[in-house]
Amino acid sequence: MVKSSESVKREEGASTTYALVTGASRGLGKEFAVELAKRNINLLMVALPDDGLPELCEFIRDRYKVECAFHETDLTRQHSISEMVNWALSNFRINILINNAGMGGSKEFESAGAEYLDNMISLNIRALTLITHQLLPELKSHRRAWILNVASMASFIPIGYKTIYPASKVFVLYFTKGLSQELKGTGILVSVVHPGPMKTNSFVTNRINRMGMFGRIGLLTPEYVARKSINMMFRGKSLIILGWLNRLTWLLMKTVPDSIRLPFITKLVKKELFASQQ
Numbered sequence: 001m002v003k004s005s006e007s008v009k010r011e012e013g014a015s016t017t018y019a020l021v022t023g024a025s026r027g028l029g030k031e032f033a034v035e036l037a038k039r040n041i042n043l044l045m046v047a048l049p050d051d052g053l054p055e056l057c058e059f060i061r062d063r064y065k066v067e068c069a070f071h072e073t074d075l076t077r078q079h080s081i082s083e084m085v086n087w088a089l090s091n092f093r094i095n096i097l098i099n100n101a102g103m104g105g106s107k108e109f110e111s112a113g114a115e116y117l118d119n120m121i122s123l124n125i126r127a128l129t130l131i132t133h134q135l136l137p138e139l140k141s142h143r144r145a146w147i148l149n150v151a152s153m154a155s156f157i158p159i160g161y162k163t164i165y166p167a168s169k170v171f172v173l174y175f176t177k178g179l180s181q182e183l184k185g186t187g188i189l190v191s192v193v194h195p196g197p198m199k200t201n202s203f204v205t206n207r208i209n210r211m212g213m214f215g216r217i218g219l220l221t222p223e224y225v226a227r228k229s230i231n232m233m234f235r236g237k238s239l240i241i242l243g244w245l246n247r248l249t250w251l252l253m254k255t256v257p258d259s260i261r262l263p264f265i266t267k268l269v270k271k272e273l274f275a276s277q278q
């Protein structure tokens with residue numbers, strides 16, 4: 001069931017503005033929300049139902065003295081996206097959009113369930129695209145507005161046993177670059193951040209630990225990634241890669257031939273995947 005904060009009908013010409021953050025209940029999304037609240041920015045937080053979003057929103061409201069409203073919904077469903085956007089547009093003025101919700105994971109393509117594949121594509125690609133599309137007129141109505149899309153270092157390399165995830169994050173990169181060109185001169189600044197590994201939840205943490213030294217290359221805390229990304233977003237930096245190791249990896253990925261880098265990284269992921277199944 002969809003649950004939202006009490007609606008307060010938006011008044012025409014209202015000057016209170018909000019940042020909408022998807023996947024805000026935990027991990028990087030929660031850190032984005034906290035970072036924005038620290039800067040006195042009001043929040044609209046979106047995540048799946050029953051994962052503590054109302055309590056987190058209340059905590060942020062009390063701790064940082066900002067306005068905070070939430071909407072619990074499953075963004076893999078197309079009608080839920082429109083419902084969420086309608087809720088946001090009918091109640092609030094929005095000048096910041098952080099498209100953070102996304103899912104990853106490793107699976108052999110052939111044995112992955114159709115629902116798993118469809119959910120990843122729907123959340124990582126469709127939800128991000130449609131939310132941006134439906135909020136664009138509202139963002140444009142402000143003198144200055146910001147969009148921050150969350151991709152991954154995985155957007156720079158295709159990986160076996162992770163076939164859909166890097167491909168979905170390439171979409172995020174190309175979509176952001178194209179949109180940023182299209183919106184030049186409108187007052188909307190569009191950025192994409194490419195986090196490396198972050199220990200955001202137990203599933204990702206176990207995966208990083210199982211991969212040993214290679215899993216930790218470019219490892220940063222979600223707090224750091226959120227803080228730096230928000231700084232750079234406000235400065236209008238379109239491509240955000242954080243930490244010198246991630247920047248070095250990015251350069252290496254551009255120079256090392258596919259025939260070397262693709263089998264190497266695929267072997268690592270395969271080893272980690274099979275170790276997790278034993």
Ligand SMILES: NC(=O)c1ccc[n+]([C@@H]2O[C@H](COP(=O)([O-])OP(=O)(O)OC[C@H]3O[C@@H](n4cnc5c(N)ncnc54)[C@H](OP(=O)(O)O)[C@@H]3O)[C@@H](O)[C@H]2O)c1
Nearest residue numbers: 023024025026027028047048051074075102152197198200
């Ligand atoms: N962690 C990493 O190592 C890493 C590396 C590079 C990029 N990234 C990217 O960073 C972003 C955040 O990752 P994370 O590790 O912080 O993720 P996370 O800990 O799994 O948190 C995901 C967030 O998205 C929400 N969410 C998941 N499925 C949803 C759905 N169908 N509808 C609505 N909300 C949904 C979750 O809500 P609930 O709490 O209610 O489930 C949660 O708030 C993702 O785009 C990910 O691809 C992560």
